[in-house]
Amino acid sequence: MIEISDLTKRFGATTAVDGVTLTCRPGTITGFLGPNGAGKSTTLRMLTGLTPATSGSALVDGVPYRDLPNPGRVAGVMLDAAAQHAGRTGRETIRLAASVLGVPAARADAQLERVGLTPAAGKRVGQYSLGMRQRLGIAVALVGDPEALVLDEPANGLDPEGIRWMRHLLRGFADGGGTVLLSSHLLHEVEATADQLVVIGGGRVVAQGAISDLLAGSGTLVRGLDPAGLARALDDAGLTSTPGPDGALRVDAAPEAVGRAAAAAAQVLLELRAGDGAGLEDWFFTLTGDAVHA
Amino acid sequence: MSSTTLAPASTPAARRAEPHRPSLLRLTAVELRKSTDTRAGRWLLVVVGLLALVGLAYRLWNAGEGPTTYRSYAGTALDASGDLLPVIAVLAMTSEWTQRTALTTYALVPRRGRVLTAKLTAVLLVGTAVVAVVAAVSALAALAGALLAGDSVSWDGAVEVLGGQLLSTLLLVLVGAGLGALLQQTPAALITYFVAPVLVTAAGAALVGDSVEWFSVLTATARVGALDLSGAVAPTLTALALWIALPLALGTLRTLRRDVG
Numbered sequence: 067m068i069e070i071s072d073l074t075k076r077f078g079a080t081t082a083v084d085g086v087t088l089t090c091r092p093g094t095i096t097g098f099l100g101p102n103g104a105g106k107s108t109t110l111r112m113l114t115g116l117t118p119a120t121s122g123s124a125l126v127d128g129v130p131y132r133d134l135p136n137p138g139r140v141a142g143v144m145l146d147a148a149a150q151h152a153g154r155t156g157r158e159t160i161r162l163a164a165s166v167l168g169v170p171a172a173r174a175d176a177q178l179e180r181v182g183l184t185p186a187a188g189k190r191v192g193q194y195s196l197g198m199r200q201r202l203g204i205a206v207a208l209v210g211d212p213e214a215l216v217l218d219e220p221a222n223g224l225d226p227e228g229i230r231w232m233r234h235l236l237r238g239f240a241d242g243g244g245t246v247l248l249s250s251h252l253l254h255e256v257e258a259t260a261d262q263l264v265v266i267g268g269g270r271v272v273a274q275g276a277i278s279d280l281l282a283g284s285g286t287l288v289r290g291l292d293p294a295g296l297a298r299a300l301d302d303a304g305l306t307s308t309p310g311p312d313g314a315l316r317v318d319a320a321p322e323a324v325g326r327a328a329a330a331a332a333q334v335l336l337e338l339r340a341g342d343g344a345g346l347e348d349w350f351f352t353l354t355g356d357a358v359h360a
Numbered sequence: 361m362s363s364t365t366l367a368p369a370s371t372p373a374a375r376r377a378e379p380h381r382p383s384l385l386r387l388t389a390v391e392l393r394k395s396t397d398t399r400a401g402r403w404l405l406v407v408v409g410l411l412a413l414v415g416l417a418y419r420l421w422n423a424g425e426g427p428t429t430y431r432s433y434a435g436t437a438l439d440a441s442g443d444l445l446p447v448i449a450v451l452a453m454t455s456e457w458t459q460r461t462a463l464t465t466y467a468l469v470p471r472r473g474r475v476l477t478a479k480l481t482a483v484l485l486v487g488t489a490v491v492a493v494v495a496a497v498s499a500l501a502a503l504a505g506a507l508l509a510g511d512s513v514s515w516d517g518a519v520e521v522l523g524g525q526l527l528s529t530l531l532l533v534l535v536g537a538g539l540g541a542l543l544q545q546t547p548a549a550l551i552t553y554f555v556a557p558v559l560v561t562a563a564g565a566a567l568v569g570d571s572v573e574w575f576s577v578l579t580a581t582a583r584v585g586a587l588d589l590s591g592a593v594a595p596t597l598t599a600l601a602l603w604i605a606l607p608l609a610l611g612t613l614r615t616l617r618r619d620v621g
Contacts, residue, residue: 107621115470116463116620132470135381143467149460153398162397165390166382166468190399206464210379 067092067214067245068113068141073122075108082108084269085122090247090262092213095240097260097277098249101354105269106249107145110218113247114143126214138167141214142207147199147223152192156183156202159191160209167210177205196223204235214245221255233259253350267354286321289314289337290328299331300324382469387478388485395452395486404448405490408441412494415440416501424509430518433505434498438491438525445490445529446536447550449483453540453611454549462620472616480537480608487533491526520587528585534604535577541611544618557603577603 068090075083083105090096100106111117113124115132126134126141134140150159157178164174178187181201191199200223207215215236221229236246236259250256256263263280265273273280290296293313300307300317305327310316314337317324321340328335382390395401415436426432456462469475499513506513536553543549557577564572573579573595580599583589589596 111619111621114467116466118617118619134470136379137470138468139379143464145463145467146460149463151398151455151459151461153400153459155397158393158397162390162393163464163468165386165393168379168382168386 067127068096068216068247069123069125069128070109070113071123071125073109073112073124074120075105075112075117076120082269083112086266086269086271088264088271088274090214090245092243092245093240094262095236095246095248095260096262096264097256098247098264098266099253099256099350100249100251100266102251104266104354106251106266107218109266110145110216110247110249114141114145114216116145136167136210138163138210138212139169140210140212141216142210142212143216144200144203144207144220145216145218147196147203150191150199150202153190155188155190156194156198157187159202160206163206164209169210173211174205174209177209178202180208181205197225197228200224201228204232213243214247215239217246217248219250220248221250221252229255265350265353272353285340286317286319286324287314287337287339288317288321288324288328288335291334291336295331296328296333296335299333300327302331303327381471384474384478384481387469387474388481391452391475391478391482392485395448395482398455400451400455401448404444404451408444408490409493411444412437412441412497416498420501420505420508423505427514428502428506428509428511429514429516430499430502431514431516431521433502434495434518435521435525437494437498437501438521438529441490441494442525442529442532443554445487446532446553448486449533449536450540450549450553451546452479452483453537454544454546457544458546466620473612476541476612476615480534483533483537484530487530488526491522491529495522524585524587527587528581531577531581531584531600531604534608538604538607538611541615542607544611544614574598575602 068088070086070088073083073086074081086105086109088096088098098106098109108117112119113126113131114137115130124130126137131137131141137143154162157175160174160178161171164171175184175187178184181204183198183201183205186194186198191202194202200220204217204220207217220232220236224232233255236248240246240261248256248260257277260277263273263275263277264271287310288296288300288307289312293315297307297315300315303323303326305317305319305323307315307317321338325335325338328338396405415438416433419433419436456465465475466472502513535557536549539553539556540549543552561572561576561578564576573592575598577599580596580603583592583596
């Protein structure tokens with residue numbers, strides 16, 4: 067559905083995006099993850115014809131975005147929720163988009179209802195909070211009933227309820243066969259939402275693949291009633307552990323193995339969970355830090 | 361917030377057959393809406409209207425000093441409002457960049473040339489509509505003035521004054537559009553629109569005297585407004601090319617190539 071191939075952007079002597087290749091299949095959510103300045107927004111702007119690429123290609127439904135007769139009906143785009151006219155009402159903003167797309171105003175109003183903006187629809191966008199602008203942006207992206215969504219930092223400015231709502235919306239969209247490409251610098255949010263991850267740092271893709279594959283082996287966090295006894299039990303079972311935060315232990319093994327080792331030594335466990343947050347962050351920083359300093 | 365699942369409705373094959381690109385007519389209608397659906401756009405039209413009314417009020421105040429002619433009423437009203445009207449054209453071009461709506465506009469319509477064509481068409485239509493409304497209100501004011509003065513309205517030269525004013529107004533609208541397209545920033549374009557023609561004409565007259573007619577848009581539009589280009593066709597066309605065709609061409613190129621971020 068979305069095929070980006072060796073996409074490159076140079077601004078004079080600086081290479082902002084360096085040979086990025088990624089593919090998004092229908093029914094999946096791809097998280098495009100990287101620190102600020104890594105080249106995510108530039109890549110998405112090249113995908114949507116807003117920035118001319120230096121080289122490489124970016125196809126939506128097999129065709130360059132600019133060659134689509136009515137691109138908003140194929141790929142809904144939200145790159146910056148703040149890029150809306152402050153003096154125009156929310157309702158008028160989305161109705162204008164609907165008009166360009168050839169979609170009835172009723173559908174625009176329906177999208178406003180879906181994102182919960184109907185009460186504020188008559189107010190000028192200048193009076194909206196960032197979260198409201200974000201929701202308006204999503205509504206505009208959806209108004210053309212597209213097969214794909216291209217979103218730059220969609221969770222930006224949303225509170226936890228909003229973030230969960232967004233995740234649910236995108237999941238539903240993908241489950242219905244849609245393709246989602248979203249960029250973010252929030253590791254945990256992407257991990258919760260996406261199926262596939264593309265990690266970018268310094269303009270280059272540094273890791274790519276299914277979330278479960280990439281993040282497997284990030285270990286287990288375990289906390290026992292008797293920390294020393296637990297450590298011995300793990301040792302006896304041949305599992306390496308290192309001290310973690312608050313008296314917990316980080317073990318380089320799956321939770322099941324850790325549980326069995328503890329049970330074998332009759333150790334009482336207070337906490338047993340997979341994929342410790344700090345481990346993920348370390349992995350992320352290592353990947354992107356190397357790329358930035360390379 | 362409501363939580364609903366959303367799914368794309370039709371299959372890829374069906375979709376590819378269906379949506380046609382938005383027609384120029386549709387794009388123009390959208391641009392017309394955009395020039396009037398913002399707070400700034402509406403206020404601009406209100407002020408243009410008020411200026412015309414001030415002009416007419418002045419005429420009414422002096423009703424009776426000389427014959428009541430439609431020419432004087434319409435001429436004053438259109439002169440009063442005509443300088444501000446092209447600001448609509450400037451904003452149509454610049455606000456996409458200053459308000460950053462270009463991100464949406466050019467994502468929805470990647471063929472930017474079509475958007476520019478629609479914008480130009482829209483501002484010319486708005487200009488024409490405003491002139492028409494002011495012309496109509498001027499007629500009413502002239503009739504009222506005739507009542508006050510105790511004579512009747514002389515409609516002599518009505519067609520000429522309206523035709524001339526319409527042409528010169530539309531030319532200024534195009535100047536505004538060109539400067540807006542070129543400078544792509546609202547304050548800079550507005551200042552340039554209001555200051556540059558006067559500055560160039562004054563400096564030019566001081567430096568080269570009468571030859572200023574070759575590059576003064578004020579002289580050119582005044583001539584067109586008076587419907588009298590006798591002996592000055594070449595300088596008028598040159599000045600118009602310099603102030604309209606050139607900025608529009610450069611502005612179009614700039615818009616087509618610009619990195620939207």
